[in-house]
Amino acid sequence: MTVAAGSPRAGNVLELRGVRKEFGGVPVLHGVDLVGRPGEVVAVVGANGAGKSTLIKILAGALPMSGGEMWLDGARVEPRSPHDAHDLGIRTVYQELTLVPELTVTENLLLGNFPRRRTGLIDWPAAHAKAGRLLAEIGFGAVHPRAIAGRLTVARQQMVEIAKALVSEPRVLVLDEPSAVLAGTDLDSLFGLIRRLRDRGVLVIYVSHRLAEVLDLATSIVVIKDGRVVTTTEPARTSEDELIRLMAGRRLERIYPARRTGFGEPRLRVTGLSRPGEFTDVSFTVRAGEIVGMFGLVGSGRSELARCVFGAEPASTGEVRVGTESGSDTEQSGRTGATTFRSPTQAITAGLALVTEDRKRTGLVPELTVRDNIGLTTLYSTTRAGLLDVPRHRRAVDDLIARLDIRPAHCATMPVVRLSGGNQQKAVLAKWLLAGPRVLILDEPTRGVDMATRMSIYQMVDDLARDGLAVLLISSDLTEVLGATDRVLVMREGRITADLDAEHTTEDEVLGYSIGRAG
Amino acid sequence: MTGQLTDAGPEPAVEPGRRNRLTVAGRPVTVETGFLTLVVLALAVAALTSDAFLTQTNLTNLLKQMVTTGLLAFGMLVVILTGGIDLSVGSVVAFAGIVTAGLVSGLPLPLAMAVGIASGIAFGLVNGILVARFELAPFVVTLAALTTIRGLAFVYSEVPIAPEHPDFFWLGSAMLGPIPLTTVIMALVFLAGGLFLSRTPAGRSIIAIGGNAETVRLAGINVRRHVVLAYAISGACAGLAGVILASRVGIAQPSVGVAFELDAIAACVIGGASLAGGRGTARGTLGGVLILVLINNLLNLYDVQSFWQQVLKGVVIVVVIGVQRASRPRA
Secondary structure (H helix, E strand, C coil), rough: CCCCCCCCCCCCCCCEHHHHHHHCCCEEEEEEEEEECCCCCEEEEECCCHHHHHHHHHHCCCCCEEEEEEECCCEECCCHHHHHHHHEEEECCCCCCCCCCCCEEHHHHHHCCCEEEECCCCCHHHHHHHHHHHHHHHCCCCCCCEEHHHHCHHHHHHHHHHHHHHHHCCEEEEEEEECCCCCCCHHHHHHHHHHHHCCCCCCCEEEECHHHHHHHHCEEEEECCCCEEEEEHHHHHCCCCHHHHHHCCCCCCCCCCCCCCCCCCEEEEEEEEEECEEEEEEEEEEEECCCCECCCCCCHHHHHHHHHHHHCCCCCCEEECCCEEEEEEEHHHCCCCCCCCCHHHHHHHCCCCCCCCCHHHCCCCCEEEHHHHHHHHHCCCCECCCCCCEHHHHHHHHHHHHHHHCCCCCCCCCCCHHHCCCHHHHHHHHHHHHHHCEEEEECCCCCCCCCHHHHHHHHHHHHHHHHHCEEEEEEECCHHHHHHEEEEEECCCCEEEEEEECCCCHHHHHHHHHHHHCC | HHHHHHCCCCCCCCCCCCCCCCECHHHHHHHHHHHHHHHHHHHHHHHHCCCCCCHHHHHHHHHHHHHHHHHHHHHHHHHCCCHCCCCHHHHHHHHHHHHHHCCCCCCCCHHHHHHHHHHHHHHHHHHHHHCCCCCCHHHHHHHHHHHHHHHHHHHHCCCCEEEEEEEEEEEEEEEEEEHHHHHHHHHHHHHHHHHHHHHHHHHHHHHHHHCCCHHHHCCCCCCCHHHHHHHHHHHHHHHHHHHHHHHHHHCCCCCCCCCCHHHHHHHHHHCCCCCCCCCCCCHHHHHHHHHHHHHHHHHHHCCHHHHHHHHHHHHHHHHCCCCCCCCCCCC
């Protein structure tokens, strides 16, 4: 078989050659090569800021290349818009959800392609049936076609998102951190789906921070660092440690800091807390210097519990105490019989801080600068004669930016959305540290965060605990829950089902309690 | 363009955000430089082509004309920053004016004026509470207020009131040297207002609320109270504008101020404020007011029919906003 000069090797669906991208003269990708054949799963791994998202956007047609070539099935292509890329058979599922929240799953899946009656009106029974079939075929039968997309859990929405991408039967499917919000059986469905796609000859480009999963699923692994491909390897020829070393460019001895011992007085005491439909009779204590993990599948009520402890939602019964201070008795206001904090303001005054699970929706004000975002919690406490004490406020914030090493340098006046995911998360943390809390609740603090930033977050939390802070770390990452904490609370269907010593328990045991298969 | 997909990835950290900027002679066009150019241009054209423009009378007029729009626009800006809108300001102008004119025969003048302004604050508080506490849509609440307050103004007095109190005219006609007192008051409102937005915890909070109210609430800031405050400020500005307008004209009419809210909104938007909230400055809004008033004044001097004035104003608004859109770095 003759191959014309300049054309790609036979058998490749997709071939990238020396793809470059600059933003205003700043190079982000320095010539990336990537090759994929039908039925392969090519994993792309790299630290945040390595250029993975830029690469994905180029594949998706959302960003133009500054240089280099893209070949699809032996033809040179250059998608100029996401629409172009769709037409070429490349579909991309981003981390951020793009569903129309008010519409049903069916409407989201079939938007623009509804089956019609002869009258021209939409044939709804047929549409729902078609959507149901589509979902069942790819193993996501658990999602109901008539459900309103916005009311589904984030995990289910993600599944709809993937189903939507598959409606047009693409030849290349790009998945950006698809597992970040999934857990348990949902995660199994995703992996099952990827294996089936592989068998059907679809090329899957898979971006993930979860290296174990990458090693399990991928046929080849592309490691990117600082906009360059460091190496292209295969799961059989590498290991998690080696990948981490390649991504970070240095050997990372251990991911989690050593455990501390000797905890102080109880700092956060939650007793018999209930909120109908979300969680029931929850009691636990976090002591000074202690990091308590809370594991549970998505939908087990963890995040709702955190918001309630923090006073963002009312409870029906129960009590929340920080140190010796208790939440005010809301019975007097006639609402409920609970002694909890009535507002985040009250909770913060008592010494609580909550890093929420959804940075974009509840953690940041995207358009404001990094400095303004971090300074939010202390606006009212850094005043002089009624005016904001700008120099003092600025100094306190800038100190934290430096201490947490939020990058790029001099990012204080940049809109916070321009930071990478990991650095955005650091900014959220900085905002809460500025408030000087005694109890820190972290809800999925490392979701969508690269390994290097993850490690610095663990280290930071460890330092804070050493200084006597009480930490509640909510996570659906088993390794993290066991590695970064002292004690693990397992939550299932709104109840705490186990309280385990992190050092002596196993992933199997924790998972068992979380799905009701204790033992 | 690429629409929402462009914002989808979390990562382009290195991107300095300078692409797609509109540049002239290699320099990016910012809101400030754009305004300056526009205002200078308009002034130059006016001075060169009309003998009447640079006369004392016309300039004084110009300074007086901008006061109403200016005051309303600042109040509107504060509400817009929270992500809301206040359509009721034109009606508040009428109500505050007619109440003040009505009370002047029985009450001392300063007290009558204070009541006028206070009525504006009261209406603003009601708007704010309906929006913040009862979570009704700002557009609907203030649209209802627009008609209610207009009705109340007519209920108070169906006919215009022309007070005979000689001091009633003083506020609207007093001069500080070459500058009308009311213009100085408006300038002070913008000065204090700019300081409020940039230097006080409440002002910073209001801007942040427009960006993401839930994040602000979870940061321990009482969002409702700040939203109520924003509408109260708008009400106060409208009340003050009503009192000043009545004093300047010398007669208070229950029908005055129809569609004033539109000029105020236009000034904010021309000044770079986002109707989605979270972005906008006092300085920009003042620039917007200047441009609007200059356009009006010029077209008057050229004797352009008032209907054509409306058409032209609409075109200018779209052009200015189009230029801004092109010059803003995209996310």
